Amino acid sequence: MSSTEALDNQEGLDIEISESKYSSYRESEAAENRDDSRNELSWKVNSNRKFEQTKTEPSDASYDSIPRYEESTVTLKEYYGHSIKKSLTAKSAGNYVSSLFPIVKWLPHYNFTWCYADLVAGITVGCVLVPQSMSYAQIASLSPEYGLYSSFVGAFIYSLFATSKDVCIGPVAVMSLQTAKVIAEVLKKYPQDQTEVTGPIIATALCLLCGIVTTALGVLRLGFLVELISLNAVAGFMTGSAFSIIWGQVPALMGYNKLVNTRESTYKVVINTLKHLPDTKLDAVFGLIPLVILYVWKWWCGTYGITLANRHYQNHPKIANNLKTFYFYAQAMRNAVVIVVFTTISWSITRHKSSEDRPISILGTVPSGLNEVGVMKIPEGLLSNMSSELPASIIVLVLEHIAISKSFGRINDYKVVPDQELIAIGVTNLVGTFFHSYPATGSFSRSALKAKCNVRTPFSGLFTGGCVLLALYCLTNAFFFIPKATLSAVIIHAVSDLLTSYETTWTFWKTNPLDCVSFIITVFITVFSSIENGIYFAMCWSCAILLLKQAFPAGRFLGRVEVAEVLNPTFQNNVSTVVSLNESNKQVKTTVDVLRTSEYKFSTKWVPFDHEYSRELNRYAKICPPPPGVIVYRLSDSFTYVNCSRHYDIIFDHIKEETRRGQLVNLRKKSDRPWNDPGEWKMPTSFSTLFKFKRNSVTEDEELPVSNGGIKRRSYEKPLLKVICLDFSQVAQVDSTAIQSLVDLRKAVNKYADRQVEFHFAGIISPWIKRSLSSVSFGTTNEEYSDESIIAGHSSFHVTKFSSDDDADFTDEDSHISAPYSNYGTLCAATGTNLPFFHIDIPDFSKWDV
Structure with missing residues (x-):
């Protein structure tokens, strides 16, 4: 007999054995089915x-x-009647038009109480906005007056379209940094000896483009696109940008800003700044001392002073409340007071000296009033040369504003409409082009100040804008002697609030480790590359995580468990005690028993088999x-x-x-x-x-x-x-x-x-x-x-x-x-x-x- 025949015979024997086992199994199965089918329907x-x-x-x-x-x-047809038809009626069209002007709903109810609160908040924020706007204009590589132009336009126009009472529109640090990046990149595309395209023209053109795109997004109700970028991604490039701004201001703080190119990557700015520390000038006195004063002032008025008031006047609540109010407004005025004091000192030591003999750098001439108001003239080819820089600018403009407005809306219990907010900042920037402003958006620090001032309506923006106009027409001569180092101190102090704290980073890690990884990588990319690359990475990461969760779903196979609902159970403590000894310590576990009820009604529920991991069910069930x-x-x-x-x-x-x-x-x-x-x-x-x-x-x-x-x-x-x-x-x-x-x-x-x-x-x-x-x-x-x-x-x-x-x-x-x-x-x-x-x-x- 050949080996092949032997193998076939052996396989046949194996098959017969398996068939006999299988047949007996099927017979038993059929018998069970016959028994179970007696009462079937x-x-x-x-x-x-x-x-x-x-x-x-x-x-x-x-x-x-x-x-x-x-x-x-x-x-x-049903879908049309259920979801579309109601949006195409004349009433819905009227509601859409009225929603474009929210001021129509609340302005008829305006009263003296609201006006008083708005007046106090508006003037308080205005005193902060004037020095900040001039400081942020420096970040944008523009003259101080352009920051003031953006400030008053933002304050006036936003109040007509806003759905947030707390947000303050104007120059902000991150958008100013992005504007400086755009100016630098566009100027590289033109010869150095040309004079037609300048920094202010590029900034105003950027304001125009951002206004057009943002308004279109709002009118088309596409504000939901903002939600595609997660909070941790926004925090990442905001932190990286704040770090870049702070180190970019250190050379001016120390008096050797001309020796360091602050437009390079942040890590290079840090290295070059440290290399030139021996070149520090007298400007450091007008920079470091105000910076220390600002932080000590903030600590005293915001924390320690209030603690002392509560401790020493706990039996006199009226005095304690008056002290708290004083500390609040004193803290709000700290930037203005510091600038006034050091501008006075600067005036006393530089007023009779020429520009070459001045011991410190001062702000210089700030044009009075509104100059060259009208339609801007855009040089041919400028908008096309800016197209590559536009997406990052719009993202910064929109994300920062929507995040701030929604945050204050949740805190102060009112609804913010993202689409309408897009229209508000879009129209604000469009109108701003007639006043040669650069892109403006919501500021977190000034918005927080408005909220703490108990602002009642967006109308407070008119009073804030009035303060800026007053400064433009009446205080420009005094602005001439403001030390640049003091403005740098104000910038560093304000921007440091944008740095994400350790607690927030740890919260990212505890809630979702991937969010923490995204945050850290975004910060590193912003610091070691550029803010644009940090923004693009944050967007790509958010979309990739969304796609990853869709592509790799957490499907689960389910099993049965019997559960019963127990209403108002009574727990008994210390019923029994189990003592277990370990090598290192002694543990005592106390069982907690539920008192028995007369009857439990159990029902079948389906839960995953990996319930020990998913925690959907008690691991011992x-x-x-x-x-x-x-x-x-x-x-x-x-x-x-x-x-x-x-x-x-x-x-x-x-x-x-x-x-x-x-x-x-x-x-x-x-x-x-x-x-x-x-x-x-x-x-x-x-x-x-x-x-x-x-x-x-x-x-x-x-x-x-x-x-x-x-x-x-x-x-x-x-x-x-x-x-x-x-x-x-x-x-x-x-x-x-x-x-x-x-x-x-x-x-x-x-x-x-x-x-x-x-x-x-x-x-x-x-x-x-x-x-x-x-x-x-x-x-x-x-x-x-x-x-x-x-x-x-x-x-x-x-x-x-x-x-x-x-x-x-x-x-x-x-x-x-x-x-x-x-x-x-x-x-x-x-x-x-x-x-x-x-x-x-x-x-x-x-x-x-x-």
Whole structure:
């Protein structure tokens, strides 16, 4: 006998052994099914493909009759009437136009109390805005007057369109830094000897472009795009930008700003600044001393002084409150007081000296009033040369403002409309081009000051703008002697508040480590590269994380657990004490018992098997797997082309691991097996005899691991696949690709199981998802999937109580029969009886005949 014949005979013997085991297993299974089917309910499909329930129970059994409910699919007409039609009426158009001018709603109610609060807040912020705007103009590499131009325009125009009472529009540090970057990059594209294109013209042109784009975004109601960038990403480039601004001001603070190029990457500025420390001049006195005074002033008025007031005047609350008010306004005035004091000193030592003999650098001439008001003349080709710098500028402009306005809206309990805020800052910048301003947006520090002043309406901006105009016309001669080092001290003191604290960084780590990583990387990119690259990385990271979560969804296979709700339980402490000794210490654990109630009503809930990790259930609770042949899978997020293939692979791999084929592959000859499932390689008989290896009879006869905490079972002991239930309670939308993947999965599992496998869906929250599934014959039986022997006893419906209104009628569209619900008892179908495989919640499959 040849070795080949011997191998075939041995395989035949192995197959006979396996077939005998498999046959005995199937006989026992059939016997169990016969026992379980004695009391089953059979469903018959009539000519109209509607389900009628017939009783095979004894005649004395009673049932509640429920009316048939034919559930239709959603249509485009319904979508139009539900979501679109109400937005196209004349009333909605009028509401849209009125929403563009929020001032119309609150201005008729304006009163003296509001006016007084706005006046105090406006003047207080104005005293802070004047020195800050001139300082920020220096960051933007512009003359001080351009900061003042941007300030008064922002204060005036924003009050007409704002939905936030707290936000103060004007020059800010990060936008000023971005403006300086744009000016430097655009000027590189022109010859050095040309005079047509200058820094102020570039800044005003940038203001024009930002205003156009931002206004368009607001009018088209595209403010939701701002939400694509996460908070940690915004904090990252804000922190990096603040760090860049602070080090960019240190050379001016020390008096050698001409020796350091502050437009380079921040790490180079830091290195060059430290190299030139020996070149420090007298300016450091006018920079370091004011900086120390500002921080000490802030600490005393903001923390220690209030603590002393509470401690020494706790029995005199009126005096304590007066001191707190004094400290508050003193803290608000610290910038103005410091500048006045050191400007006076500067005036005394420089007033009679020429520019070459002055011991310190001073601000110089600031033009009085509003010069060259009118339509700006844009040089040819300037806007195209600025196009590459525009996206980063718009992002900075929009993100900072929306983040600030929404933050103060939540704190002070009013609603901020992001789309309207985009229109407000867009129109502000458009109008600002007529006054040669540069881009303005919301300031966090000044907005916080307005909020603490108890501002009542956006009208306070008019008083703030009035302070700036007063300074422009009356104080420009005094501005001439302001030390530049003192302005740098004011900038450093103001910008340091933008640095994210250690506590916030630690909060990022505790809430989501990936957010902390994004924050740190954004800071490093901003410092070691540029603010633009930091902004782009923050955007790309946010979008990548969003896509990653969609592409790798956290789908879970579910098991059953019985839970009961206990109302107002009573806990007993110190019922029993368990003492456990460790090598290092002694631990005492006290158990807490719930007092028993007379009766618990348990219900079946479906939770993931990895509940120890997910914390969805007590780790010590027992989870029972679904009945044999049933698989329950919960999808997460949206089910779209991005993640449908991954869901397909996860489900089908689990099916092959937990269930057996309809025709066991190991009962075939080796030559009949598919190429992609050849099984384990077997050594030929001649080799095994020669080397005395023991040969297994059937490879699949070995014990295999089973997921979900089950026991190890041989392949012929695994159940046949009968039901796949997909939990759609977390799925908000689907697309054609995802639906097609379900169709492919249905074909694959039917071929694998060699029978029709039921697909059940639970918790569908969108009618369009149900429409999509119904369109490819999910949810019901049809010509291709209508084997009555499989469907019998496998359908269940959820029922609910109908409305108590006597006039509520039930209409059957097919038979055109109308009847009061009361004719059918107290129950009605919770979902369509024509869709028996769509459920409100996951059925209790343990009660099914599966």
